[in-house]
Amino acid sequence: MARTPSRSASGLRALLRDERFWQIALQVILVVVVGAVFSYLFGNLTSNMARSGIAFGFGFLKNPASFAVGEDLIGYTAQDSYTKVIQTGIVNSLRLVAAGVITATIVGIAAGVASxxxxxxxxxxxxxxxxxxxxxxxxxxxxxxxxxxxxxxxRRENQIVFPSSENAWMVINNNNVNLIGPGLPNEVWVGLMLVALSMLLFGLLWRAMSTFREGRFAAGLSGWISRIGNAALIAGVLVVNYYLLFSNSAEDRLFFKGGVLALFTNPAGLWIVALVVMAIAFFVLWRLRLKAMMDAGQDGKPFLIGMIVLAIAAVAIVIFAFNWTPPTVTEGGGVTGGMEISTRYAAALTGLTFYTGAFIAEIVRAGIQSVSRGQWEAARSVGLSNGQAMQLVVFPQSLRVIIPPLNSEFANLAKNSSLAFAVGYPDLYSVANTTFNQTGRPIEVFLVMMATYLTLNLLISLNMNQLNNAVQFKER
Structure with a gap:
């Protein structure tokens, strides 16, 4: 009489033949192996540092930095701690990256369309x-x-003044470049960057919340791991955004006023808040007008009038509320007023702009070429000029091809900004380099740098991916 296999043996064989089990098991094994490797490397590192009389840790960041920084927006002095000087470098890097993304995109699109x-x-x-x-x-x-x-x-004695000394728009000497610009205090500029960074984090928050709302989880253990990960992500983003937007004390190691507090406690910041509210209202009116035209066959004229009124009010706020002042040339070659930027920052921004813009131009050219020739002919057949066809028909369709590689170019610009130290601009890499030379703590300092650049690039990638999903063709 043949022996029948036990129920436990049959269950084990079924489990081993289950593809879902191996998918989860292999991931768990991989996590364990990676964790073991990093644990070994970290143990080896700490033991080597202990033999040299150094304990791994970040306590040295509380010590006075004792070196000056040429440019800063958060009031750093040489008597402040290493924590504050590193935050100064991070703010300087964000200032360069944010401006570089905007200017490189403008130059790249212009050059791509010009081809x-x-x-x-x-x-x-x-x-x-x-x-x-x-x-x-x-x-x-x-x-x-x-x-x-x-x-x-x-030099300042013979500086370049355009167009004239009596009506100067731009003044250039070998120390600074002065342009017509808004008279915003440093606190507001930092607040704007913090709000922009928070919006990138909100993109991450929106994605995690959408996953919960739509229930996009796998069955079984992997689904629960995904739920826990998204819940932790939501909590982490909320905590970080709280500090970025509402911090108001040096006790939390953040030596700047939070973005929301910086904007709401300054008259110029309140006007910026008003502009943001108007931009949201403009977008809502545009969506309502589009819906009225597509669904009800209406002309949407009331919504258009509202959009025009908002646009005129926004332009008036930008022109009259931000205290725009031109540079004024004084006797002896001095310059007062206007927006002053150093030649180091100007050189770094110009180099990053034109270098990245050249790659963006090729991306734009490839995206436009991906649109079929029939779209051009259809646009011309209804009486559109070449410029109108490009603006209204061809370029919007090319975005689905342009945005994915544009993601990589923005990430490259963020990483390439670390080369600004070569021209003396005190970005994160520059101040970190001085920090680990003085403290003899290269491991800790490089971990801070790596975490900063990694976080910034992941946020750029995530939000660009969401933008890419928004412009893709939707199948009905």
Whole structure:
């Protein structure tokens, strides 16, 4: 009489044949192996540091830094701690990255669209710019802009004034560049950057909350792990955003006023809040007008009038409420008023802008070429000019091809900003380099740098991926 297998043996065989079990098991094994490797490496590191009489830790960040920083927006002095000087470097890096993303996108889109221009000269300038800049290393370009352009500018006694001394819009000397600009205090500029960073984090929060709302979880153990991970992510983002937006004390090791407090406690900041509210209202009116035109066949004129009123009010606020002042040339070559930026910052921003813009131009050109020729012909058949066809028909369709590689270029710009130290700009890498040279703590300092750049790039990637999903064609 044949023996029948036991129920436990049959259950084990069924479990081993289950593909879902192996998917989870392999992931658990991988996590254990990676954890064991990092545990071994960290133990080896701490033992080597102990033999040298050094204990791993970040307590040294409380000590006075004792070195000056050429540019800062949070009131750093040489008597402050290493924590504050590193935060100064982070703010300086964010200032460079944020401006670089905006200017590189503008230059890249302009050069990419210009490559399709019917004007021979415009087309050739675009092609020469892209071919030249893309094939020269960024570090050499930064040296060029700093030493050959900005540092080679005349001294203050013979500075360049455009268009005239009586009506100056821009003043350039070998120390600073003064432009017509808003008279916003440093606190408001930092607050704007913190709010922008918080919005990137809100993108992460929105994705996690959408996952819960739509119930996009796998069955079994992996689904519960995903639920716990998303819940922890939501809690972490809320805590971080609280400190970024509402911090008001140096006791929490954040030496700046939170973004919301900085904006709501300053008159110029209140006008910026008003602009944000108006932008949200404009977007709502635009959506309502689009819905009225598509669903009800109406012209949407009341919504259009509201949008025009909001646009006029926003322009008036920008012009009259931000205390725009031109640079004023004084006797002896001095300059007062306007928005002053150092030649170091100007060289770093210019180099990053034109270098990244050249790659963005090729991405834009490829995206436009991906739109079929029939779309051009259809646009012309209804009487649209080349410019109108590009703006209303072709370019919106090309975004689904443009945005994915644009994600990589923005991330590259954030990482390439660390080269700004080569021209003397005190970004995160520059102040961190001085910090570990003085403290002899390269491991801890490099961990802070790696965490900062990793977080920034992950936030850029996440939000660009969400934007990419929004512009993709939706199948019905």
């Amino acid at each position: 399709f221009s019917d004007n021979w000269l415009v087309h050739k300038i675009s092609r020469v710019y892209v071919g030249l800049v893309r094939n020269v290393p960024l570090l050499l370009q930064l040296f060029f802009w700093y030493f050959a352009v900005f540092l080679a500018a005349p």
